[in-house]
Amino acid sequence: MAQNPYLSSQLSRISRPSEQLRSIVRLPGPFAELPRHPILYNHPSPIHPLPSLSVNPQSPNHPRINIYAKREDHGSPLACAGNKYRKLEYIVPDILSSTPTYHYHEHHPTTLKLDGPATILVTEGAIQSNHTVQVAALARTLGLKAIVLLSRGTGGGLRASQNRDSFLRSGNVQINRLIGAEVRILNEGDPAAIDANPILEELRASGERPYWIPGGASLHALGGLGYARAAFEIEMQELELNLEGSGRFDYIFVACGSGSTVGGLLAGFKLGETGPRQVIGVLNSPTKPRSYHADRVLSFARRAAAQIGFDGNDRPNAEQTIAMDDVRLEDRFVGTGYGVLDVETTEAMRIMAQSESIILDPVYTAKVARAMMHWVREDKIQEFARQRGLEDVNILFIHTGGQAALGAYADVI
Known part of the structure; x- marks a missing residue:
């Protein structure tokens, strides 16, 4: 893109x-x-x-x-301004670097280096995550693709909702899709909700250079x-x-x-x-x-x-x-x-x-x-x-x- x-x-x-x-x-x-x-x-x-x-x-x-x-x-x-953009300002230079340093998933610090700037941002969050929207918006602005992983099992907002179908479609989920991010909704207990490395490896195998941003960006260096x-x-x-x-x-x-x-x-x-x-x-x-x-x-x-x-x-x-x-x-x-x-x-x-x-x-x-x-x-x-x-x-x-x-x-x- x-x-x-x-x-x-x-x-x-x-x-x-x-x-x-x-x-x-x-x-x-x-x-x-x-x-x-x-x-x-x-x-x-x-x-x-x-x-x-x-x-x-x-x-x-x-x-x-x-x-x-x-x-x-x-x-x-x-889109949807909030505190994550302020964090992302210091992460973008690494995303755009010809040799990104902090692109890996925290559960599997890989020795595989990206052979150029990232082509796709991947992040995670609860179903109504604000963070994922801000990462997706940033990706579009930088000309990158975005995948957001939304976990049904994170928190209790989905379980407490009287209209779960609507909860899975509206709010931040809707905005993620409107921005153009690929939204993957993970079921409770899904291995990808714990370790996203298989998804990152899938992307690398397809020729992408994925950059992982953990939920909230807090675990990012x-x-x-x-x-x-x-x-x-x-x-x-x-x-x-x-x-x-x-x-x-x-x-x-x-x-x-x-x-x-x-x-x-x-x-x-x-x-x-x-x-x-x-x-x-x-x-x-x-x-x-x-x-x-x-x-x-x-x-x-x-x-x-x-x-x-x-x-x-x-x-x-x-x-x-x-x-x-x-x-x-x-x-x-x-x-x-x-x-x-x-x-x-x-x-x-x-x-x-x-x-x-x-x-x-x-x-x-x-x-x-x-x-x-x-x-x-x-x-x-x-x-x-x-x-x-x-x-x-x-x-x-x-x-x-x-x-x-x-x-x-x-x-x-």
């Missing part, structure tokens, strides 16, 4: 960072030297206040709680770099917003699925110079215990930290810099299953839609919003302010996209 020259030139024009932005979002070396292919707009994804959810108590003994949203769902001109860069972007936006209180976001709430979004943020803020923030990763699946996710996040954070400069001569070792105490995960709002909406999470979606006109997705951001609103009602944030003598606490909710999945949940909402 030939790359569309006009589309490529237009995307490059739209996405190429302006000189002004280059002068604001400063990345220290060697981070600034890492190759990155622009997929996002040439301006940061916007941050705006959520006045209806913010808290302005009359009592002088209680802090004002200022809540903002960072709109990663408005971050790219490509470069998966944490995008959100390490986002931390510097947020620091720049904090200055522009002229925040009250500490002058920065004291709490940042973000979904924690595969883990590298949280891990990248931790690494980026550690490398930054403007002080600590409490990044709260909100888990969205009860399948694994919190300790399992915490170990993954810590591993991703340290890997990203080493890549962006922590193991250099003028920086401490990543393992010394980022510890388990830095990993803060919230697991009280996982619900009954990945992709399964419960009454409380649906209510959080309703509150956000009717108070701020923001549409959340049913799998990730709805649970993040629910957790954030619960924390605001608890005394923990107020105690944080009292200990530091702050009259204002600033909270950032990162909206990672995913609204396209709503169509598959029509029988629930």
